[in-house]
Amino acid sequence: MIRESIRRNLNPIAQLGPLTTFMIIFFGFPILVFFIYSFWTVQGWTIVRQWSLGNYFHAVASPVYRMLILRSVFIGLFTATLSVVVVYPLAYTLAFKIRRYRDLILFILMISLFSNYLVRIYAWRSILSTNGLVSVILMALGLADEPNSYLLYDWTGVVVTLLNVYLPFATLPIYSALLNIERSLTEAARDLGASPLRAFYEVTLPLSTSGVRVAFLFIFLLTAGDFVTPELVGGSGGRMIGNAIATQFGIVFNWPLGSAFAFTTILVIFLLLVAFLVGGRLLRPRR
């Protein structure tokens, strides 16, 4: 009897154990270490174990870093929103309108993930540059008089690049959520008097929000913390907090300050999420 209940409790522990241990050792523990660092300071090349809130003060009070944090959050939100809007029609078409070539198209979508992340960013830098593909097309269409590097070396470059790079991550959750919607639901809506567009709005859209939310969250979190893309295509207008953190860790050797930047950003994003959740709850009650 007792053995049975022990075994029942042990089973999930046994199954989650390895992953949890891994996460605690290689993720939780380092995070804890850096959290402690963020309250210390640096002198020369050594970390001084002197407790102070100076780093955090610096992160919040300094206009430059404040701007970087806010800009990173903004870029994250903007890219996530744009991704969801752009990808939804694609996911919809794949889920409902295409049958024969569906797997092929999904495969093509996934192929981009096979190649190296860094290489793709370089590719985008080339596409967006003066005399790059974008410029050539715009000139051919007559929309531009001279070659120019639109979007490049600014926050717009970061958005465009990350939008393309993370496209599969945005498509899959929405596609998956749409697949789960029974076809007879939209048929019932149409039978009851809804035009195809209305049926989409009343049935398909609400039932796909779980997928949309996941996609949005994915892209937001992946983008807001990125530092490689802004390094290569961001220029000065596209510099993000990730770059500042990388600088503190890699060049300046001020790990405490870098850690403080990181945790301040985490706090800001956390507060944002809380605001969304609360706001969503407030907007929800209907009847």
Place this chain on the structure above:
Amino acid sequence: MTRHIVNAKNVTKHFGKVVALDDVTLDVKEGEFVTLLGPSGCGKTTFLRICAGLEQPTEGRVFIEGEDVTEVPPHKRPVNMVFQRWALFPHRNVFENISFGLMLRKRPPEEIERRVKEMLAMVKLEGYEERRISQLSGGEAQRVALVRSLILHPKVLLLDEPLASLDLKLRKGMQIELINIHRNLGTTFIYVTHDQEEALVMSDRIVVMNEGRIVQDGTPREIYQHPTTVFASNFIGEASLFKGQVAERDSEKVVVACDGLRIVCPGREDVSVGQRVWVSVRPEKIHMGPEGDVGRENSFPSEIVNVIFLGSMVRYQIELPSGELITVQQDLSDERPLHPLGAKVEIGWAKESSLLLTR
């Protein structure tokens, strides 16, 4: 003279190479309860969906109240459908589901509230307005789906095997409820099922379908007593089937030879000697008596090889001298003892009970 509310003319539907419907013409009278009966894949659901506007026929036209609606989209047709798995909106509660159609038509809230209440009362689900769909039992969900369509007063209600996922007792209860609703509202019902008993219970008229074509069309009684094809006689009710050739034919009788048995059928003109035919006999028409009890045109000594007790009646599987097995059904209302396995009996039936089928 009741008019026809639905006319389907030469409706054909291809799905790629598959022919789902092959030149189907059907007329439905106003107020009728018509059932499309057939096995899976016979085209009955496809036909229903074409009436609803959810599919377009490859050829042919559909008319509702005299108007050609073949190209009219479903949201503009005066018909409504009850889906097999009910298709209730999971993200809305019972009230919102039922009022969906009225909401789309922008009816005033007081009217919507009143009509939803009426509908819920009609199916004995008062007070269910706030329930979530996931909280409903099968029977409750089925009734919500039903009134969701009925509340819009459609000219024709299309039902796609709506009772298929309910257990037996519930299904039988719902069959009666549907008959009552049909009688009270007078709406035309087009019902699709593969369950022949359901069709017999509820319909004014049954249309038997197979492989995309209409096999027979008539009242339940007509189809049961006078099936025109082997398929129809097999699909509706139980029957013993004999395959053979016409041995003799005159104005009074036709004798069919099957495997050494001579089966006597009523006389008819349209068969010729040597023609391959089938004879179908309903189990309740076959009499079983003690050995040697010969009294009818068709009489054969045989042995009981199986006894199937069904509560209010019993079915005996009988082995005829030719080795063929037939089924005899007896009512048990007078509590007579069951015949034992292995008993030798005399099987007989009247000439009129032999249904001669040519296809």
